[in-house]
Amino acid sequence: MTDETRGLRNGLTNYGDRDFSLYLRRSFAQSMGISRTLLDKPVVGIAYTPSGFNNCHRHFPELLEAVKRGVLAAGALPLEFPTVSLGEGFLFPTSLRFRNLMAMDTEEMIRAQPMDSVVLMGGCDKTVPAQLMGALSANLPAVQLVGGPMMTGRYQGERLGACTDCRRFWGRFRAGDIGRQQIDEVENNLATTSGTCAVMGTASTMACITEALGMLLPGTAAIPAVHADRLRAAEETGRLAVSLIGSDRTPDKIITNESLENAIRVLLALGGSTNAIIHLTAIAGRAGVPVSLKRLNELSETTPVLVNLKPSGSNYMEDFHAAGGMGAVLRELRPLLHLDCLTITGETLRERLDATEGWVGRDVIAPLDKPLEEKGGLVALFGNLAPQGAILKRSAADRTLFEKTGRAVVFTSLQDLAARIDDPDLDVTADDFLVLQNAGPHSDSGMPEAGYLPIPKKLAAQGVKDIVRISDARMSGTAFGTIVLHVTPDAASGGPLGLVRSGDQIRLSVEGKSIELLVSDDELAQRMAQRPDDVKPRRRGYDKLYADHVTGADAGCDFDFMQQLPHDHEHC
Structure with missing residues (x-):
């Protein structure tokens, strides 16, 4: 990058006259009251995601000012720009449907606007993966800043x-x-403060994974949103973004096969959100790196659970931060990690860990040789019910249900579930398996966090706390229970889950990593032949784009045309 292609000289609007384009741009920039001195500086873009529909990002205006302080102190011009913001509880039918839209918005605005590096300000569940996906595809030097968890x-x-x-x-x-x-x-x-959920839900899981990937300032994943250190982290992130200008620390150099394996190890040790598997797979797809659920199982067998946080444990994110946070977890996992991975600061992970020590709260973070559980928090299941895999969060499940055969009680849709789950005449016992169909990525519902099927009211009144539940949906990272999720292929795309009928027997084996529908192949073939033709509704706009191009959970639910694109290393 030269002086002629940096800052506001970068990516000039094409009028057929480069000098006129720069002249016009500078004149418009001066209308914002920016001095000529600053207009000659390199530019740090700030992908800014506040929204009245996103409670997690309520504190972002103050956080933005801290980022700008850091950028200015380091000698560059900070310019924020808005993108789509995804507030988890405010989107219909579900936030996952719009993650890819935010990723596209982020990518295109990074590519289209004149900036030399970018700070990604996110936090709420889908915003961080969307920003990492977009940044990887744009491949401009980028650093993530998360908003932090709320206090209890x-x-x-x-x-x-x-x-x-x-x-x-x-x-x-x-x-x-x-x-x-x-x-x-x-x-x-x-929920009494700004910030993301106070437990190891999807937002905090993605923050921790991003630090493990090397895309986040070290030690900042778990700082509470309302803590003064969160503002100091934002200021330092602004300085770091300036140091990235002209460097080769682009996302594709940091998010690699090895750093992704490190992130999966961390996910397993945290007992983190099942959603993270979908997001990591989508992020990896932008880097052209496949994520195998069979490899997940291999890593899970050798990665113990070390972190005692809800929903798998008893503590909260503020406790995790006080106990040493991600630095402590990475130091414990060190023998299992790829240590030569580059991080956003320019150090390798090995150099970062060599340089850090600190007190560890052992009531929250266990040592590697005395883990909370010997095996990782997540396991992938395969079988004739899930030929391309399903996910179970075993660290938040009832072990007495891990090896079990049960009778299926089937709900054909979310509407059917809502209508019948509390019917006193529902034929269900605590030994049955609840099965939800048509809630996957190819359904009209867009794979909501509906996999946490409620315990039927008549069973709940009897004191039943858990029951095996199976679906092609997702569940919140804050949820718990013996819940099989992300069954792939999903029912709406013709997967065998759609063939299950009430009364069928299903066998679950967590030890065998299997989920089997105990129905003969001949019977399943007959059921398949009897399925009615799928009448697709007329769609328009983004809804049509999503329906036509979303992939299955095993490919991260990204759009098929967005994955494994060759990087254009010039920001033009």
């Missing part, structure tokens, strides 16, 4: 953290253990 609330002397505790109390409410006044008081105290 209080209810009658008990700590509350969204959203694991919201599910726990909602289960008690459905069972009749607590009344409307109590559940309303819990609602008022679940």
Whole structure:
């Protein structure tokens, strides 16, 4: 990069006269009151994602000012630009449907606007993977900044953290253990500050994974959103973004097969969100690196669970930060990691870990030789019900249900589930398997976090806390239970899950890593032949783009035309 191609001289609008293009751009830039001195500086773009529909990003205006301070102090011009923002609880039918839209928006705005490096400001579940996907495809030097987790609330002397505790109390409410006044008081105290969920849900999992990948300033994944250190981290991220200008520390040099394996190791040690498998697969697809669920199982067999956080444990993200955070976890996992991976600061992971030490809170982060569990938090299952795989979060499940055969109780859609799950005449027992169909990526619902099927009310009233649940949907990283997710191919694309009927026997074996529908091949072939033709509705706009091009969970639910694109290393 030369002075003639950096800053506002970069990527000039094409009027057929380069000098006129620069003259016009500078005149418009001066209308914003920026001095000529600053207009001659290199530019750090800031992908900025606040929204009135995204509570997790409520503090982003203050965070933005800290990033700008860092950029200015390091001698560059910070220019923020908005992109799509995905507030997890505010999107219909589900935020995953719009992750790819945000990734495209991020990529195109990085590529189209004049910047020499970019800070990615994200936090809420799908925003960080969307930004990493877009940044990888644009391949301009980029650094991620996360908003951080919220602090816990209080209810009658008990700590509350969204959203694991919201599910726990909602289960008690459905069972009749607590009344409307109590559940309303819990609602008022679940989410009391800005930031992402206070447990190891998808947002915190993705933040930690991003630090493991090397795309995040070390030690910053778990800083609470309202902590002063979060602002200091933002300022330092701005300085770091300036140091990236003209360097070869582009996302494709940092997100590699080896760093992705490190991220998977961390995911397993955290007992992190099942959603992270979909997001890591999509991110890897942008780097042209396949993620194999069979390789996930190999890593899971040799990666213990080290972190005692909800929903797999008992602590919260603020405790994790105070206990040493990701630095402590990476130091424990060191013998299992690829240490020569480049990180965003220019160090290798080995150099980073050599340079850091610190106190570790052992009630939160266990040593490698005395883990909380011997095997990783996630396991992939295969069989005739899931030929291309399914996922179970075993660290948050009931081990007594791991080797079990049960009778299927089938719900053909989310509407069918809502209509019948609490019917007192529903034919269901605690030994049955609840099966939800047509909730995968190719369904009209777009793969929502509906895999956490509620315990039927009549069973909940009997004290049943868990039951095997199977679907092609996802579940929140804050959820828990013996839940088989991401069954692939999904029912809507013709997968065998759509052939299951109530009364069928299904065999689950976590030890054998299998999920089998105990129905003969001949019977399944007859059912397949009897399936009605799929009448597709007329679609338009992004809905049509999504329906026509989304891949299955095994390919990260990205668009088929966005994966494994050759990188254009020139930002033009």
